[in-house]
Amino acid sequence: MAIKVIKEKCVGCGACVTVCPADAINMIDKKAVITDKCIACGACIDKCPVEAIYKESTKNGGVNIDDYRGVWVFAEQREGKTLNVVRELLGEGRKIADELETELSAVLLGHNMEEEADLLIKYGADKVIYVDDELLDVYTTDGYSKVIFDLIEERKPEILLIGATNIGRDLGPRLSAKVHTGLTADCTRLDVDKENRRLMMTRPAFGGNLMATILCPKHRPQMSTVRPGVMEKAKLHEDHEGVVEVVKPNLKAEDIKAKVVEVVKSDKPVVALEEAPIIVSGGRGLGNEEGFKLIEELAEKLGGVVGASRATVDTNWIDHSHQVGQTGKTVRPGLYVACGISGAIQHLAGMQDSKCIVAINKDANAPIFEVADYGIVGDLYEVIPELIQALDNVDDIMEAVKSLSEN
Incomplete structure (x- = not known):
């Protein structure tokens, strides 16, 4: 649909110009003229005192x-x-x-x-x-x-x-x-x-x-x-x-009303969940926002980033930029570790295409286990420290092997 002006009715009062949010109306020879900046919002139609502006429907309600x-x-x-x-x-x-x-x-x-x-x-x-x-x-x-x-x-x-x-x-x-x-x-x-x-x-x-x-x-x-x-x-x-x-x-240049004078980058680190090869996510099972410190420690040890369920974002335990799911970000990393996440369908829709999914949850019947490649039933506050310690041991073993190979 398009906005049109009936020139014979237009009295050149300029009322339409004052209400147009897109600056799409010019007064030429005391008549309103609609430009291609028009967004068809209809504000001018409501404002016109003489009903000289109308919205024209495209033939057959569409195009060829x-x-x-x-x-x-x-x-x-x-x-x-x-x-x-x-x-x-x-x-x-x-x-x-x-x-x-x-x-x-x-x-x-x-x-x-x-x-x-x-x-x-x-x-x-x-x-x-x-x-x-x-x-x-x-x-x-x-x-x-x-x-x-x-x-x-x-x-x-x-x-x-x-x-x-x-x-x-x-x-x-x-x-x-x-x-x-x-x-x-x-x-x-x-x-x-x-x-x-x-x-x-x-x-x-x-x-x-x-x-x-x-x-x-x-x-x-x-x-x-x-x-x-x-x-x-x-x-x-x-x-x-x-x-x-x-x-x-x-x-x-005059076609651009708002000019970009300077681009200032935020000091806040960007959470590039969509591009991360490894994501460690925390859910309501963490119990409180302090639990994300443990999630961050595991993510850092794995070389990944921190994700979160909607429940933890809604309770302000973590910023929305970390949210995975239908109302957050959709991800497909090589490794996705779900900690204390039950596996609501909205969350699964955002991460189920991950190549390898590891789930940690003390509820053996949690839906997350249905999509997980590996599942650990247990208290995440006991399981995650054990994982971190095991990863530390792997680092020590690899250093020892490297030292032996050099000698």
Whole structure:
């Protein structure tokens, strides 16, 4: 749907300009004119005193979906390097594109990123649409949404996948409003209805208590933000061939209302759960927040990071950035150690794809044991110190063996 102005009715009072949150209305010759910045929120319609503004429905409630072809992946970058989630999206995008027998394209916005563009081809993209401009070096909502909107209007992709990162969660809704299509946020699974060329987007709903599969049958592109760590990463193929198309955008400095003056990095350590090869997680069985000191000690000994269940986050024992599960982060490490975690379905959904799962719980009937490769029934305050001591002994043995081999 689009916002329209009936010029014959417009009296040029400017009331709509004052309420527009997107600064999308200009007064030209004493008449309101809607620009492409419009997000179709409808605030101007409610404010207009003469009912000169209305929301126009697209014919048949949608678009001609036959005009739209191709799968696009937004290749998010920070400081000139694409994020790991981009490889995950390319891996999933490749499967979807093959199912639909169409082209997979990566959309890369930035400046002086030719090497990254070539790398995206090796990770499976048939084409990289590389938009090169100094104004795109650092992410801005206005700049990125305008450039990608222009590309969508011109090239008409049928699917657009975006990582559910901080930037993706900002960019996705803005784009979907501009294009007048739907957006399924924070997806954990994607499937394809090949016959109808529909993307089936599954995400947690009602606080993670059920999974909802959502369709966008009448509008294009079908848009989804995908939770990092859920999809399997695309493999690097040095011999994969594709095309890097360099595009110069129709973008001016005045199109960007909010300027990034400086990027200040937080002193707080980042918990990179999605990328960690080893995770040691604590649950309600710890009894109190002091129990996480023991979890941290084991994680440090194993060379891993600390995870947590929702219950411990809700009781403020640990920061939300450590949470694993449907309402936290989805992980697939090589080793996942669950300590005092019962194994609620919401938590299992976030870690059950780990290569090796070790569960420690004094309840022999805890659901966590059903997915665990190895289970230890016992008090974690007795088991974990024993594990740490055993790891210390292994270190001593390895040092002794190394010393003997040198002599």
